Amino acid sequence: MTLKFGTDGVRGVALVELTTSFTTSLGIAAARVIPGERWLLGRDPRESGAALEAALAEGLCAHGATVELLGVVPTPALAFLAAREGCPAAMITASHNRFTDNGVKLFAPGGQKLPDDVEEQIEAALADGAPPVGPSGSVVTRAGAVDDYVRRLETLFPAKALAGVRLTLDCANGAMSEAAPVAFERLGADVTVIHASPDGRNINEGCGATAPGSLATAVVADASEIGIALDGDGDRVIAADHLGRIVDGDHLLALEAVRMRDAGDLADDTVVVTVMSNLGLRLAMQRVGIEVVETAVGDRYVLEALREGGYTLGGEQSGHLIFPRLATTGDGLLAGLRLAQLVRDAGRPLSELAAEVMTALPQVLVNVKVAERHPDVAEELGAEIAAAESSLNGEGRVLVRASGTEPLVRVMVEALTAEQAQQVADDLAAVVQERWA
DSSP: OOOOOBTTBEEEEBTTTBOHHHHHHHHHHHHHHSOOSEEEEEEOSOTTHHHHHHHHHHHHHHTTOEEEEEEEOOHHHHHHHHHHHTOOEEEEOOTTSOTTEEEEEEEETTTEEOOHHHHHHHHHHHHHTOOOOSSOOEEEEOOOHHHHHHHHHHTTSOTTTTTTOEEEEEOTTSTTTTHHHHHHHHTTOEEEEESOOOOSSOTTTTOSTTOTHHHHHHHHHHTOSEEEEEOTTSSOEEEEETTSOEEOHHHHHHHHHHHHHHHTOSGGGEEEEETTSOHHHHHHHHHTTOEEEEEOSSHHHHHHHHHHHTOSOEEOTTSOEEOTTTOSSOOHHHHHHHHHHHHHHHTSOHHHHHHHHOOOOOEEEEEEEOSSOOTTHHHHTHHHHHHHHHHTTTSSEEEEEEOSSSSEEEEEEEOSSHHHHHHHHHHHHHHHHHHHO
């Protein structure tokens, strides 16, 4: 076995690292560990998706499972159906990565992401290499999954809740290209859609939540009130205001926290964030009396904290927003619909609302490519990180961590000025490069 579970499933270069033979073995191991005779299987539109779909289905069937192929669907749609039907599911996607990568996200019965101990059991089953047990299963094709999901989202809003809202929607040439335009239009929005023509290779290419520059330009050109950008598999959202300024996940989370607190929907007046969230979000929440619970990076860790604490809102700066009373995983379309409704109901531009709710400290993120992963990088660079933090005189923050999905070390620095943050980040990145690149 060459691949292991990272922050969000198993991921690697499609058909090179994530081979069909490995994917079949992963299917066998998953079926051995995760209970359920019926599995739902979806994928995003990458050109490698169909081959990996067939390989994963083969592995699941080899252990006796019945596999229902949903075709191209967003990750939150798959999770919704797994929750509704009480069965396990698998999504073939590399989320926000470029088309050359692919991956597998696994869901327990009920649409829940797997805890660490279950992933470790699957890795052990992979390493064991035991042959499948029991009779062979079957594969069936299932239509209508996307429409089921859109109809579910409609039930969460009043009829025509977005009537009169003019918005630009970037679907990242990904799995939301069908669902998202329909959902916004059914709720009454006037929608201009961009990057909704997936060809297997253009997913996330200069578009979507990880590259929202084209959305920002389009919002201004279209004279839209708001822009919504989703990522390749649809579990993230980033926004743009009418001036073309990007509104990231921290601002969206702050807006939702205040909105839900005022409506009495924010359990224990608490929001769950990750260590990557801007210090400005923490200060903003403190100012309005909302508590913050912090987790490791990864929406599954946010989900775990939400479940354990009984909280009702969590998310990441990258645009994962999670409403556990409404969905079992991050849902970029749900969050985007709620944001559009918030702007419409407020009768004020997103630019004003975002600026009012929080002020972000300048934050610099430098990604350093390394020869191999260093999960304990923060400990290995303890002295250097301490010196960097000392240079900020208590008016900033330093975070160095290994990516959970790629061979990268991420160096994040917040400071009073962008120049200071950039200098400290560059100095630490140089240390990482010298040691491990």
